Amino acid sequence: MSARTQGTDTRWIAAAGFGLLLVLTVILARTPAATAYEISIYEAYDWYFWAIACASLLVGNVVIVRSAAEETTDWIYGLLLVASVVGVLVFLPYFRGYEVFGRADVLSHVGYIRDIQETGAVGAGNIYPNFHLLVLGLGYVTGVEPSTIIMGIAGLGSLFSIVSFVALVSAVFDRQRALLSLPFATVLVAAQSVPYVFSTLLVPFVLYLFVKERQTRSLHVRAALAVTLFGLVIYHPITSLFLLFIFGVYGVAQFLSDRNLLGTAGDRPADTVGAVPLSQLVVAVFAVWYLDFVAIVERFGTVVENLAAPGGVDSPVSTYSSTVSQYTPALVDLVRIALVRYGQSAILLTIGGLSALAFAGSVLRKRAGWDVYRSSFVGLFVLFTGLSGLFFVFDLLVGFGRPLLYAELFGALLAGSFFYALASRTESRRTVHSALYVTLALLVVFSTFGLYASPHSVDENQQVTRAELEGSEWYLENRDE
Amino acid sequence: MARDQRRDGRARSTVISLLDIALVVGIALVTYLCWQYTAGWAAPLRVGLGVALVVVLPGYVVTAAMFPERDRQGGSTPGALSPLERFTLSVGLSVIVVPLLLLFLNFTRWGITPGPARLSVLAFTLAVGAVAAVRRLRLPPTHRFALPVGQWVRTAGSGATRVDIVIGVLLVLSVAVAGSALVQPGDSETFTEFYLLSENESGALVADDYPSERNRSENGTVHVGLRNAEGHTMNYTVVVEVQEFRSVDGERIVTSRTELDRYRTELQPGDSNRTEQQFSPPTWIEGGRFRLTFLLYTGSVAENPRIDDAYRKSYIWVDVPAREAGA
Numbered sequence: 001m002s003a004r005t006q007g008t009d010t011r012w013i014a015a016a017g018f019g020l021l022l023v024l025t026v027i028l029a030r031t032p033a034a035t036a037y038e039i040s041i042y043e044a045y046d047w048y049f050w051a052i053a054c055a056s057l058l059v060g061n062v063v064i065v066r067s068a069a070e071e072t073t074d075w076i077y078g079l080l081l082v083a084s085v086v087g088v089l090v091f092l093p094y095f096r097g098y099e100v101f102g103r104a105d106v107l108s109h110v111g112y113i114r115d116i117q118e119t120g121a122v123g124a125g126n127i128y129p130n131f132h133l134l135v136l137g138l139g140y141v142t143g144v145e146p147s148t149i150i151m152g153i154a155g156l157g158s159l160f161s162i163v164s165f166v167a168l169v170s171a172v173f174d175r176q177r178a179l180l181s182l183p184f185a186t187v188l189v190a191a192q193s194v195p196y197v198f199s200t201l202l203v204p205f206v207l208y209l210f211v212k213e214r215q216t217r218s219l220h221v222r223a224a225l226a227v228t229l230f231g232l233v234i235y236h237p238i239t240s241l242f243l244l245f246i247f248g249v250y251g252v253a254q255f256l257s258d259r260n261l262l263g264t265a266g267d268r269p270a271d272t273v274g275a276v277p278l279s280q281l282v283v284a285v286f287a288v289w290y291l292d293f294v295a296i297v298e299r300f301g302t303v304v305e306n307l308a309a310p311g312g313v314d315s316p317v318s319t320y321s322s323t324v325s326q327y328t329p330a331l332v333d334l335v336r337i338a339l340v341r342y343g344q345s346a347i348l349l350t351i352g353g354l355s356a357l358a359f360a361g362s363v364l365r366k367r368a369g370w371d372v373y374r375s376s377f378v379g380l381f382v383l384f385t386g387l388s389g390l391f392f393v394f395d396l397l398v399g400f401g402r403p404l405l406y407a408e409l410f411g412a413l414l415a416g417s418f419f420y421a422l423a424s425r426t427e428s429r430r431t432v433h434s435a436l437y438v439t440l441a442l443l444v445v446f447s448t449f450g451l452y453a454s455p456h457s458v459d460e461n462q463q464v465t466r467a468e469l470e471g472s473e474w475y476l477e478n479r480d481e
Numbered sequence: 482m483a484r485d486q487r488r489d490g491r492a493r494s495t496v497i498s499l500l501d502i503a504l505v506v507g508i509a510l511v512t513y514l515c516w517q518y519t520a521g522w523a524a525p526l527r528v529g530l531g532v533a534l535v536v537v538l539p540g541y542v543v544t545a546a547m548f549p550e551r552d553r554q555g556g557s558t559p560g561a562l563s564p565l566e567r568f569t570l571s572v573g574l575s576v577i578v579v580p581l582l583l584l585f586l587n588f589t590r591w592g593i594t595p596g597p598a599r600l601s602v603l604a605f606t607l608a609v610g611a612v613a614a615v616r617r618l619r620l621p622p623t624h625r626f627a628l629p630v631g632q633w634v635r636t637a638g639s640g641a642t643r644v645d646i647v648i649g650v651l652l653v654l655s656v657a658v659a660g661s662a663l664v665q666p667g668d669s670e671t672f673t674e675f676y677l678l679s680e681n682e683s684g685a686l687v688a689d690d691y692p693s694e695r696n697r698s699e700n701g702t703v704h705v706g707l708r709n710a711e712g713h714t715m716n717y718t719v720v721v722e723v724q725e726f727r728s729v730d731g732e733r734i735v736t737s738r739t740e741l742d743r744y745r746t747e748l749q750p751g752d753s754n755r756t757e758q759q760f761s762p763p764t765w766i767e768g769g770r771f772r773l774t775f776l777l778y779t780g781s782v783a784e785n786p787r788i789d790d791a792y793r794k795s796y797i798w799v800d801v802p803a804r805e806a807g808a
Binding site: 008011012014015018019021022024025026028029032033034035036077080084088091094095097099116119120121122129130131133134136137138140141142143144156157160163164166167170171202205208209212220221223224227228230231232234235465466467470471474475478479480 | 532534547573584587645654669676681685
């Protein structure tokens with residue numbers, strides 16, 4: 001079969017995927033909005049809605065993978081299909097007609113935004129003003145209530161994270177590796193609109209700017225990176241702290257590469273790091289600024305205490321184990337919960353782990369083929385996986401989920417190269433592609449059903465009803481002060 | 482003649498190379514007009530253009546000012562951008578720059594209020610757009626960035642295959658259907674407020690200090706509130722009962738009940754009323770605790786009203802001192 005015929009076939013597969021997308025939107029339009037609190041958004045639509053969503057995501061990914069092999073531009077259709085379906089999924093709270101989506105944290109941030117609305121100023125205790133100002137800016141310009149706007153912020157960030165992931169892998173990898181990485185771009189998709197999640201969704205963009213700055217040494221890109229890092233600190237300082245780790249590991253990888261210790265001499269990028277980059281300086285200054293906050297200093301105190309007395313009762317691992325031993329749930333329930341909550345993580349950590357092993361093997365055998373960026377990604381994957389494990393076992397600064405997100409991101413960035421290496425070293429390319437499709441199918445299912453809190457993950461829907469909001473308002477108006 | 486043609490060519494080249502910036506300025510100004518007209522039909526337009534003004538345009542003009550040269554074609558020009566990179570930078574820099582602009586307002590006498598916030602985003606977009614235009618015009622015409630409009634037209638005209646058209650139609654239909662689902666009238670959530678208030682020392686009605694202890698000879702008062710947020714006229718029935726319980730294996734079982742009152746009321750959408758309800762402990766209470774229960778029904782009332790079959794319910798617990806011996 002000629003490449004052109006194959007390309008046309010692939011495009012017809014994409015057309016079938018867009019047909020599924022149309023069916024998906026028709027189901028959306030025909031399903032009435034929520035009239036009251038619904039405990040699970042997954043039960044608001046029939047099973048076939050979710051099946052079609054997963055199928056169309058998988059079709060989009062298949063188109064991208066086929067396009068990588070056929071050397072066509074059909075991947076654009078696949079990416080468009082994936083982004084469209086993700087767009088439907090992340091904006092579901094709007095389609096359900098929810099008043100607000102997100103309890104606890106999200107409602108606190110709605111409160112912070114109201115404070116700015118009423119006073120015209122950012123309060124002294126507000127350490128995430130950028131997130132609030134973005135929501136408020138959108139509210140002011142569109143005339144929509146910020147409590148409605150905030151529901152879509154994570155969706156907006158998710159779509160942007162996919163686009164910037166594409167820009168990043170295009171800048172770092174060759175065409176094949178980049179395209180094979182694309183199906184993993186949905187790794188950061190999230191529905192919870194809070195500053196940390198949103199700032200994390202910006203990380204692929206920061207990494208893209210960083211790589212671009214390294215490659216071009218352009219003053220303009222450097223200025224854009226500096227402004228972005230400045231803004232990111234005010235979005236969420238912990239994200240800046242993790243970026244410091246990222247830049248640090250890159251520096252180490254570059255140092256080792258310069259001394260031919262990574263076996264990278266064959267394809268080292270043309271640029272080399274000179275003095276400490278501007279980006280690191282900016283982040284370091286603001287990390288110091290952030291450490292000035294009393295709450296963080298106190299948390300560091302807790303870290304020290306927990307490290308001195310390991311196995312603290314509040315660590316996630318002890319919480320999980322005591323819950324399991326107390327309620328002795330059925331094994332099938334445990335497996336279901338684990339898959340919905342951590343299925344995506346397990347897949348990406350497995351791929352990342354295998355990539356790290358391959359990297360270690362290459363270094364030991366002094367084989368070329370790993371450039372500084374991929375070496376950095378391996379280092380960062382190992383670092384953040386290690387941090388996740390540490391935060392899982394001990395009650396430290398933040399929950400283990402935060403570094404785990406980064407471990408998943410770097411696992412996703414390595415995935416394309418991993419499958420590329422497999423395909424180029426095995427005789428049966430079809431087997432590798434089949435393995436890739438199975439992996440992607442599992443990833444699509446786990447990420448779709450793990451997107452929203454639901455009883456599947458022993459959680460409840462984050463919908464806040466108008467009745468609840470008006471009830472709270474009623475109580476505040478009628479309480480005896 | 483030749484000079485005129487050259488001049489026309491230069492003018493056309495200038496127009497094409499500034500088309501995107503003109504588009505940005507146009508969108509920004511139309512958004513400004515939408516702020517002035519608050520008519521219902523302008524709302525979707527205001528939302529669509531407003532999102533673009535905050536999330537894309539400021540970053541787009543910053544990117545245009547930073548990279549005035551032609552986009553990379555096949556990776557031949559180091560430092561230039563691909564269309565994907567230009568879009569990524571536009572969105573990324575917008576979500577960074579806009580909050581910083583508003584943060585800047587925090588330190589001015591205007592504060593972060595709607596008018597200055599909108600104008601600052603608008604002014605920034607227009608000002609940086611002007612810088613981008615100047616920087617682009619300083620380059621030779623062949624080096625300037627320009628939207629590849631001609632290429633798009635050629636692709637749409639002759640390069641599109643049948644499958645491309647199918648995909649395009651399906652995508653447009655999907656967006657239209659999803660868009661129509663989003664703009665359908667909201668307020669699908671309906672409910673009725675049903676609550677109790679008591680009078681505090683200053684005579685104000687508050688959701689606090691409910692009567693918690695009464696002697697047999699002593700009357701208590703609560704106020705029953707209703708508000709219709711169902712979206713249509715409602716006929717309500719309120720049943721007031723005194724219920725006594727005993728506990729069997731940890732479960733409460735109603736042992737006796739007395740209906741104190743029952744009344745009906747009709748409320749228009751959005752209307753509310755409050756009814757004063759007086760009560761005193763029934764004579765059969767020996768002492769202990771009873772539950773003053775208010776049950777709200779929207780249709781027919783069951784023969785034996787129960788808390789489980791009511792549309793809404795509310796209650797308070799009231800203690801009654803035990804009878805003295807011989808009394």
